[in-house]
Amino acid sequence: MEGKKPQLIIIDTDSGFLKQYEEDIIRRYSVNAEVQMITDPGFVNAYFSTEQDPDLMLIDEASYGDGSQFEGHSIGKIYLLVPEVEMTKTYPDNVTVLVAFMPKEEIFEKIDMALWSEAGVESASSPADETPAPKQTRVVAVYSPIGGCGKSLVCVALARKLKMLDQKVLLVGCDDTQSLSVYLPGENYASPELAEKLIHPDEDTYWTILQNIKTDVVSYLLPFEKSLGMMNIGLKEFDVLIHTLVEKQDFDFIILDMGTRLTREITERLNKIKALILLTEANVLANRKMQKLLKNSELLPKCQCMIIANEYQSDDTRVLRDKVFGTISPYPNWEKALEDPVFYRLALALEESV
Structure with missing residues (x-):
């Protein structure tokens, strides 16, 4: 050969x-x-x-x-x-x-x-002439001003595709009710000790975080049984969480499900992330909300932004293809939606970006 x-x-x-x-x-x-x-x-x-x-x-x-x-x-x-x-x-x-x-x-x-x-050549997964690049954890946030448009589904689907590209991925639900948990197996919850360690970090904080990370198809941080507000978990505590994980470099990607709330304080923290995925829908109301957000661009973090349009709740409003990275087609159930090709293209774009 x-x-x-x-x-x-x-x-x-x-x-x-x-x-x-x-x-x-x-x-x-x-x-x-x-x-x-x-x-x-x-x-x-x-x-x-x-x-x-x-x-x-x-x-x-x-x-x-x-x-x-x-x-x-x-x-x-x-x-x-x-x-x-x-x-x-x-x-x-x-x-x-x-x-x-x-x-x-x-x-x-x-x-x-x-x-x-037989040819004495190294396998495809570890070519002999390549030196592994130092690992760098990249944080990606998924956000939309529209409720119920599929942000959590996008997080799960993107995580699965990145894993298929041999990336270690962690999912973290950041909205108050941690809606990401509906896609996770079982009824397991984070320990109250995790909240305490994020509020008052010490030398055991990292170990406590690891104890509350589980792996099914992909790895995910266990959600709290109560809302984040009830657990006194806010921006400061998530800063502790993300900073700790990025510093330890255990994961190639951390995907944050941000919910629908965006403030200047949140934006300032998001300026540290690698990319923001904006999710919209193919209907008039969603289009108006997205246009309003884009007119207030100072609320968006200064990072790579990619817009995905979900066509599931469409009212025949046209989404301009040159304005979005890709569209999620309508599917009979969320399991089928996870296989939409747009997620693989998105994963490739994130994995290949410097």
């Missing part, structure tokens, strides 16, 4: 197992390998209508069939993903059968070994 990048082909037209890792695969391997992802059944035959010689092909059982369509092609190695291994079946020597739905990390290890180990 000297002189050219190894070629990786991913084919998943039926099971959907590999489709969910498409972004991860492209992000991880596209720099050091030529990656072709095929999820359309009609494209498989078209692609193999001419001779192909990939170094590695990952393919689901339905797409592979009896394998006859791949005869005559110089495929280095084939990983065939099946629901369960049938001992009576036999395959060509270059085919390795893997059980589908194995952990993503194991899939990546298999790809790394097939593409680089």
Whole structure:
């Protein structure tokens, strides 16, 4: 493979197992390998209508069939993903059968070994000629003057996409009722001791914060059972929290769900953040509120600002595409909305920004 990048082909037209890792695969391997992802059944035959010689092909059982369509092609190695291994079946020597739905990390290890180990090349995740850059925690705030427009959903979706880009992410609910908690599992709450340590910080504050961070799909700070006002948690206490976490550099990104309140005092503190995501809706009322905010631009922090429009509660008001970073399309439920491509583009923009 000297002189050219190894070629990786991913084919998943039926099971959907590999489709969910498409972004991860492209992000991880596209720099050091030529990656072709095929999820359309009609494209498989078209692609193999001419001779192909990939170094590695990952393919689901339905797409592979009896394998006859791949005869005559110089495929280095084939990983065939099946629901369960049938001992009576036999395959060509270059085919390795893997059980589908194995952990993503194991899939990546298999790809790394097939593409680089024999050639003595470092894997895609740790090229030998790269020196890891020093970690710098970046704080991103999500804000809107409009209530109930999906700020918490944007926080959760963005956190998930950043994690897919191998970023360590922490979610923090900053609005008084910590509405972010509706997207979090269970009924677990932060300890009263955390409030005390933020109000009166000491050498144990960092340890107390860590004890109140949990991880599900992404990491999140446990919400308080009572409102922040009832817990006497204000801007000063959040300064302690964010400063402590940024200083310790445990996370690549901290995402703040800011709610709908914005004052000069809040803005002054937000001037320290990396980026602000402004969320609006595609309706007349939301448009008026956003225009009013933009006319009072001194309330906005001096940082990178990106506007996202949520089309779920649209009244056919047109959102000018050149004025927004992207739009969230209408979805039947919030789980589907989490997969909107706009969040991946947003994560990439934040991850690649200096």
